[in-house]
Amino acid sequence: MATKEPTPMMVQYHQIKDQYPDAFVFYRMGDFYELFEDDAIKGAKILELTLTARNKNSAEPIPMAGIPHHAVSAYIDILVDAGYKVAIVEQMEDPATAKGMVKRDVVQLITPGTKLSSKNGDGKDNNFLAAVVATGSRLGDADQAAFALAYIDLSTGELKATELMDESAVLDELGALEVKEVVLAKEGDFSTPALAAAIGEKGLVVSYQGPVQPSATITYLTKDLKKPAKQTVTGLLLQYLFDTQKRSLDHIMPVQTYERQAYLVFNQVTRVNLDLVENARTKQKAGSLFALLDQTKTAMGGRLLKQWLIKPLKDLQKIQARQEAVAAFKDDFFTRGTVQDQLKYVYDLERLAAKAALGTINARDLVQLKRSLQAVPDMQAALQAEHVNPILQAAGAEIDPLFDLASLIEQAIVPEPPISVRDGDLIQPGYDDLVDSYNQALADNQDWLAAYQKQEQEATGISTLKVKYNKNFGYFIEVTKVNLDKLEEGRYHRKQTLTNAERFTTPELKEHEDLIFAAQTKRFDREYDLFLAIRARVKEEISRLQTLAQKVARLDVLAALADVAENRHFTKPEFKTDGDRALTIKQGRHPVIESLLGPGEYVANDVFFDEKTKIQLVTGPNMAGKSTYMRQVALIVVLAQMGSFVPADEATLPIFDQIFTRIGANDDLVNGRSTFMVEMAEANSALQGATSQSLILFDELGRGTATYDGMALAQAIIEYLDQNLHATTIFATHYHELTALAASHPAIQNVHVGAQLTDDGALHFLHQVQPGAADRSYGIQVAALAGLPKSLLTNAEAILRALETQGVGQVEGVEETVVKRSSAAVKDTVSPAMRNASTEATPIGDSLAQDIPLFEIASAQELPAAEMELINPADQKALDELDRVNLNQLTPLAALNLIAKLQEMRQEND
Structure with missing residues (x-):
């Protein structure tokens, strides 16, 4: 039987899927995003969706699972947090006007490293995407570093690059930054197959990027880099972002270069052992040094504090500059309190600026931006008061409060706008004459409707007659069924029948409805255009916003460290x-x-x-x-x-x-x-x-x-x-x-x-x-604290006494000679430092011969002939038995049993 030809829609789906084989393809169909075939089977399990099928009755039904478009963000987060990629496929033309198959294309690839939303909700974690290329000694130049690394937080625009000497340093830097995804060169001299395997073993998502295309944006963002390796890796990272995000990325800041050795270096093992950013046992923030220090009031302050914590300084002047600022805040409780009170009203300026650049900012975000900017002047005034430490005064003088931007948003956007930016009710009265005229027409509409309702009540004699509006049916006249016999035949046109009422319309009402809808549509369009203009204005000030965010974040961290210093009684080192x-x-x-x-x-x-x-x-x-x-x-x-x-x-x-x-x-x-x-x-x-x-x-x-x-x-x-x-x-x-x-x-x-x-x-x-x-x-006493059985502890004490007695006891005659020779043999294995150590009397345990008497006793065969003559056959038998013992596998109980056996053999001889 011939295989059925795929439909045009599935042909289109496969063309897109072939371009993104390692991603879940969310294919837009009307109000749903659909998953097909393997994506549907796997996605249904992970996302707990109902698995259905397209063409259920065919010989080869296609597995399918759907997600409502309004809830898609939550499902994407689940997949991305689990380490998957998601390709968003949208309809690129209006289905109502499209001829044939609706054009669709990928509008964004969301990956673990490009996800913008914060997993924990407080925004105090960065989400870094990194790129690594092989260079230097890997290519035959032993004088250069082996790798170059660049990383970015797409949600803030922070971009940095460095060089690292070996694979271990690369893996450690990725661990320190808590990178979720690493971009590698697909092929060529800069590819790193061995490193790719090592990164994969760490559980990070590995992505591959092809050749970097010439770009004025890349040239501008990398203009300060002097070393080709850093230029290469930064270009690779930016090209990956351009290819996956497919939108404006104007918030990305020019790359900053850094050297790992400029900071106090410690590896992932040390970060875990010291519980620096999370508790090693619970994997939670609580119980870590970061949790103790984090008295910051803003998300960007929390992120900066973590960066300071994982990258302490080595430059004494920079360390002391921070110390002096912390001391100034610590000594001025009232200024610190005023600044922190205002910081509570500051939202995440870095990510708001990024939203403006990415085109995802909405009216509520603009209101958050306005409230943040309105908190800055009071903060600045407190820092610049006459009595304040000059260090804090200087910090206040560096702040640009962006009065112009705050004023624009205040005048333009209503205090509590809706989430949608296309349905109106965004613009303040008095900001735009045209919007005001539409609003006046809509307000007059209410008067007209009230008058029309009264007119129809009087004309029909039905006092309960109502003129209403419904989003699905527009404007209509509603009459209860008990009053239908009062209506004059042909006065109204029936529109909808309900259980207890009928809904009607009239040519006059329909004409007025058309006028109102036209006014509403024009108002919505005008408000949206105004919103886009305001958003564009915000986008023009991204650089100023990012600079302000950096200044505010630093003040937040310094004030938080001062809080901790005062409340925990810390001192300046x-x-x-x-x-x-x-x-x-x-x-x-x-x-x-x-x-x-x-x-x-x-x-x-x-x-x-x-x-x-x-x-x-x-x-x-x-x-x-x-x-x-x-x-x-x-x-x-x-x-x-x-x-x-x-x-x-x-x-x-x-x-x-x-x-x-x-x-x-x-x-x-x-x-x-x-x-x-x-x-x-x-x-x-x-x-x-x-x-x-x-x-x-x-x-x-x-x-x-x-x-x-x-x-x-x-x-x-x-x-x-x-x-x-x-x-x-x-x-x-x-x-x-x-x-x-x-x-x-x-x-x-x-x-x-x-x-x-x-x-x-x-x-x-x-x-x-x-x-x-x-x-x-005191090992046995500690074991007792742990609650071990008393009989076990008693036995352990007996074993310990026996071992200690063995270690220090002396026997007479030939046996004494054997023990002395054995002690000498052990002594020969000890370093000169320990042999020449003080011979003053010490408690048991202070010398090797006393505390660990588990050395092998020399066998009779190793003794001189003269001493051999002194050993009788029973003693020889005991020594032979001892010679066969593997001390490395001897347990304390087995040692006691062995001692008992040797004693029995000696007693038999006696």
């Missing part, structure tokens, strides 16, 4: 300027944890690195606060270098270039990496990338493998840091043996988090960091 890398923090606090506790509950701690100290080894029990201590140092550094005050009584810091963290236990099973492999990879990132100006936080390195392996790696990493990097490092560990390194390494300092055991054996955390090493880890 000082910075070293003489190359000295010493660090002093007095009574430092973790700002987020402190905010979650009651007043006075948080235990503050001092942090001190003098000129010679580079590494702090932090010991102490779990739950005592080692990680909190480490994180608070990093957060204080981030806050200080973003220009904020910090949670401490006093802080004097060097400028750091990077922060590296290795905290927590996370695997990456998707990429085949165990917890220990992830741990080592993150450690390697710091060891390969850190400099003497970096801050490194290592928590429990080496715990993911066997005891000896882990301890050996931990010690080797510490010694590598000391000998090669000289970075400021805080290293928390339960390997107490490592504390012996401080005796032979002047750059290493021991500190511990205090804890006390009460008389009944309960553990009490002091949360106080004190000099020196901890005496033990």
Whole structure:
């Protein structure tokens, strides 16, 4: 049977679908957008639509699902938020006048990176679209960066470009910016197949763009770029926008170039570990540093605050400029309060300007713009008052309140306009004579209708007769059925029959209706034309609006940081300027944890690195606060270098270039990496990338493998840091043996988090960091706090006592010789630093031989012949049994059983 030829409509659909194979095609048909074939099947499931079929009775029905045009935005948001693209297909001509098939075309491609609406509703998140091209060393030039990257927020017009040295830096920058979609070159020298795969693994949408077409707009927007790579990647990004958006993009600002190394750099792991913009556990804003700092009153202020937070500064002058402005606001409560009161009335100026450029602004948006501009003069007046700090006065003088634009909207647009801009009722009385004349005609219409109704009531004798209007039927006369017999035959023409009434019209009423409709249509058209003229006027002032938005956003952030500084008792940090890398923090606090506790509950701690100290080894029990201590140092550094005050009584810091963290236990099973492999990879990132100006936080390195392996790696990493990097490092560990390194390494300092055991054996955390090493880890006591069964804990204590006894006990005779030789063998594997460490008496756990006595005892075969003669057969049997044991796989319980077995063998010999 021959396959049925597709209809002209489906031919048109397939032509469009072939151009956008990776997008859902929303095909406009009347009042609905239709999905067909695979799009319909998949879309119906995702959007919970009813799946129907076109040509249901045919041999090959076409799956179909429809969406009402007035509700389409919500469905598009669902798909785009899920990582899909949506191609909007509109009718390009009036179906009533079209000959043959109505012309249709894609008017916009909406993608995760070009979506304009905010997902969370408060507008404080950017939605960045990025482009990346390969260049430099990838093309054989080892002196250049390997990649160029550009990114834009289409909803604000912010456009920036940079160069990055390797793939890791690209992925990290994309993560920092929370990019949703990445544009790559489709082919040629600038294509990046390997990077495309890596980006896809991160869950980002990858799009491809063909050759860039010559464009005056691209030339203008990239005119300040000097490096060809940045020009190339920015042109690629802009071409993608022109091809997908198919409309004016006049709000895009000329590209700003930046260097990643100009900011304090930290990777995605560090951002997560420090809970900078979201809580690592809940993935929500609450519980993050950003949530604590975000006292901003505007959406654009919130976005700027997040940018400051993820890109702290390294330039001391710029840091101090922000600090001084925060201090000025902090010291002037009344000026700050006035400014923040006015900021509450300021809408998102950046996105309103973008709407004007994109042609999507409506009358209600214009009213929001007017109210925003009307709040600026009072804000400016408060900043420029005579008593105000000169820094704030200067900020106020830089503001352009755009009086002309505010006045225009005030005069032209009614205070509460409708959403639709085509149905009238937009323009203020007195703004336009023609609109006023139409309005007068419509007002006179009401008088005419009232008079006509009275005339017909008197003529028919029906007092309940009404002259009404209905959008579907126009003007009509309504008479209840009980009064129909009073009507003179042929007086009215029947128009509609209802259950209890009849509706009529007359030639006179129809003539008047035509006049009114003509006046309404002309008024609607005139008001729409006036609206377009006002919108065009706003569009002309986009640059001024964007500049004002930047000034207002900065004031908003500075005032918010001043609020936090005052309410949270933060202080202004000082910075070293003489190359000295010493660090002093007095009574430092973790700002987020402190905010979650009651007043006075948080235990503050001092942090001190003098000129010679580079590494702090932090010991102490779990739950005592080692990680909190480490994180608070990093957060204080981030806050200080973003220009904020910090949670401490006093802080004097060097400028750091990077922060590296290795905290927590996370695997990456998707990429085949165990917890220990992830741990080592993150450690390697710091060891390969850190400099003497970096801050490194290592928590429990080496715990993911066997005891000896882990301890050996931990010690080797510490010694590598000391000998090669000289970075400021805080290293928390339960390997107490490592504390012996401080005796032979002047750059290493021991500190511990205090804890006390009460008389009944309960553990009490002091949360106080004190000099020196901890005496033990209190692991069993912490396990008791977690609620483990008492019998289990009792058994653990017995095992621990046995292990400790093994480690320090001595036996007589030949066995003593064996143990001594074994201790010497272990000693030979320890670094000279630890062998030469102080031999003063220390508690159990302070030396390698005492705390970890799990070394292999030398077998009898390894002893000299003279000593072999002293070993009887039973002893030889016990030693052989011990020789067969794999210590790396021996559990504590198995170790006890082994000891018991060896004792039985010795007793049999006795």
